Amino acid sequence: xxxxxxxxxxxxxxxxxxxxxxxxxxxxxxxxxxxxxxxxxxxxxxxxxxxxxxxxxxxxxxxxxxxxxxxxxxxxxxxxxxxxxxxxxxxxxxxxxxxxxxxxxxxxxxxxxxxxxxxxxxxxxxxxxxxxxxxxxxxxxxxxxxxxxxxxxxxxxxxxxxxxxxxxxxxxxxxxxxxxxxxxxxxxxxxxxxxxxxxxxxxxxxxxxxxxxxxxxxxxxxxxxxxxxxxxxxxxxxxxxxxxxxxxxxxxxxxxxxxxxxxxxxxxxxxxxxxxxxxxxxxxxxxxxxxxxxxxxxxxxxxxxxxxxxxxxxxxxxxxxxxxxxxxxxxxxxxxxxxxxxxxxxxxxxxxxxxxxxxxxxxxxxxxxxxxxxxxxxxxxxxxxxxxxxxxxxxxxxxxxxxxxxxxxxxxxxxxxxxxxxxx
Numbered sequence: 204x205x206x207x208x209x210x211x212x213x214x215x216x217x218x219x220x221x222x223x224x225x226x227x228x229x230x231x232x233x234x235x236x237x238x239x240x241x242x243x244x245x246x247x248x249x250x251x252x253x254x255x256x257x258x259x260x261x262x263x264x265x266x267x268x269x270x271x272x273x274x275x276x277x278x279x280x281x282x283x284x285x286x287x288x289x290x291x292x293x294x295x296x297x298x299x300x301x302x303x304x305x306x307x308x309x310x311x312x313x314x315x316x317x318x319x320x321x322x323x324x325x326x327x328x329x330x331x332x333x334x335x336x337x338x339x340x341x342x343x344x345x346x347x348x349x350x351x352x353x354x355x356x357x358x359x360x361x362x363x364x365x366x367x368x369x370x371x372x373x374x375x376x377x378x379x380x381x382x383x384x385x386x387x388x389x390x391x392x393x394x395x396x397x398x399x400x401x402x403x404x405x406x407x408x409x410x411x412x413x414x415x416x417x418x419x420x421x422x423x424x425x426x427x428x429x430x431x432x433x434x435x436x437x438x439x440x441x442x443x444x445x446x447x448x449x450x451x452x453x454x455x456x457x458x459x460x461x462x463x464x465x466x467x468x469x470x471x472x473x474x475x476x477x478x479x480x481x482x483x484x485x486x487x488x489x490x491x492x493x494x495x496x497x498x499x500x501x502x503x504x505x506x507x508x509x510x511x512x513x514x515x516x517x518x519x520x521x522x523x524x525x526x527x528x529x530x531x532x533x534x535x536x537x538x539x540x541x542x543x544x545x546x547x548x549x550x551x552x553x554x555x556x557x558x559x560x561x562x563x564x565x566x567x568x569x570x571x572x573x574x575x576x577x578x579x580x581x582x583x584x585x586x587x588x589x590x591x592x593x594x595x596x597x598x599x600x601x602x603x604x605x606x607x608x609x610x611x612x613x614x615x616x617x618x619x620x621x622x623x624x625x626x627x
Contacts, residue, residue: 230256230337231308232326236345236356238407244319244345248274249312250290250326255539257294257309258333259302266302268294269331272311279321279342288313319347352409353418355468355477358402360391363451393454394487394550396524401451402481406468408443415440419469422450424462432457455489486550492523502553502567503530505576552576562618570621574599574608581608596622 231251239245250272257268272290277283290311296302321344328337346354393400406418418441424433433452450466462485467478491499504512511530518526532538534545556572557565566572581599588595597610597619610619 230328230339232324232339232341233359234322234324234341234343235359235405236343237405239314239316242410243316244347245314245316246276246322246324246343246345247312247314248276248324248326249310250274250328250339251308251310252328252337253306253308253540254294254296254302254304256330256335256337257302258330258335259294259296264297266296266299268302270294270309271329271331273327273329274313275325276315276317277323277325279323281323285317285322286315288315317345319345321345352475353468353470353477354407355466355479356405356407357479358404358450358464358466358481360393360481360483361401361403362393362395363398363401391481392484392486392550394485394546396487396489396492396527399451399453400483400485401449402464402466403447403449404466404479406441406446406448406477408441408446411443412441415442416470420448420466421469422464422466424452424464426458426462427460432462454485456494457485457488457490458495459486459488459491460484484554486554489524492527493520496520496523502576505567505573506549548579549576552579562616569619571597571599571610571619574621578604578606 230253233249233251235247235249237245237247252270252272254268257270259266259268270292272292274288274290275284276286278285290313292309292311294309296307301307321342323340323342325340326338329335344357346356408416418439420435420437420439422433422435423431425431435450439446439448450464461482463480463482465478465480467476469476500512500515503515507530515523515526515530531543531546535543536545537543552575553567556567556569556575560566560569560572560575562569567576578601582602583598583600585598585600586595587598594611594613597612599608599610600606601608609622611622612619
C-alpha cells in the first residue's frame, strides 16, 4: 500500500537560540490545531512547567508558587502578532519533596480561534518574585479541514511506557499520563530502552453527528528504502467531536534509521479521504544492546574510555541496559531535568555523520564521522587541492582543543581518509 503523503496539520517544536536554550529548563510548549465548539478551526496552546523550576513559599501547612505565562501568536513569518494572552496560576503542594519534583509539572492552556494558515507561537514563563524566565517557540499549521468534509491531523509523536509485545495497534484516546510527547521539528526521534513510540492524531468531521459513522483507518510505516515495516487497517466509528486515536508499535527489532508514518482516513457514500504523514528517527532501542551490540560499542568507543568499554563487553546482556543508563547519567550536565543534553548531542552527531559522510559504509565508520562524533562541528573548515594529482585536502580545525585534522580524497569520490595532521 502507498499512501499519499499530503500534510494536513503540523505540530512542530522549533529549536531555541543559544541564549534561550540556557533558560529552557524543562519548560514545554505544545500547539494543537482542532475544531472549537462552534466548529471553527482553532489552536489549543498548552504549557508545562516542572515544579523544580518554581519557587515555593511555605503558607501554613502547605507550599505555594505563582507564575505567569505570556503567549503570543504570530503569522507564519513570525513578524506580525495576531493574538495573545496572559495566563496566571498559583500552584499548591502539601509536601516539600513535591516542590523539588521535576516529574510533577504545572499546566496552563488557552485556545485561540484562528483561520487556516501557518502560525508561530511564542511563550514565556515568569516565576513570581524571582528573575527566573523560561521561553519556548513552536510552529503550527491550521488546515482547511472542511474542504473534503473530513480531516486528519498531522500525528503527534510520543514515547509511551506501555506494553510493547504487539507489533501495532490502534487505540482510542489513551490517558495523557501514559505518554511523553517528543519535541519535533521536521521529524521526531525515538531513543529508549523501555516502552515504545506512538503517534496520536485527531479526526475531524464537518458536523457533530447524532449517530456515529464508519471510518476506515489505514496506516503504514516505511523505511529508508521505501520498504514497508508496518501495516494496519482498522474500522472505527466517528461522532465528529473528540475523535482522537493513537497508533503504537514495537520497534525493538528495527534497525536505527529514518522512517515515515502515513495515515489515511476514508469515509464512504460519498467517498471522502484525508491523509497525513510524519517522518521520525529510531536511534536507540533495546536491540542496540543485543543483536546490534557490536555497532553500539564501536560508536560508543569514540567517546568512552577503555575501562568503560571493557565493562560493557564483560557485562551480561541482561545487565547492559543498567550500565548504559549509568554511563549517560554520569555525563548529564543537568541531572535534575528530564533532558540529558550530552546524550542528545551524541545522537545528533551520529545522525549527522550518517547523513553526511556515508559512502560504501555508514557515515559513523568514516574518518570524518569518527572525528565529528568525538569532537563535534569544526571551528573552521578549509579545502585545498593537490597541485600534482586530482585529489583534494579537507582541513578541520578545533581552536579550543588546539587540534587540526587533515583528510585526503585521492580520487575525488568523496571518500576522505584521515591524513597526517602535520601536512600543513
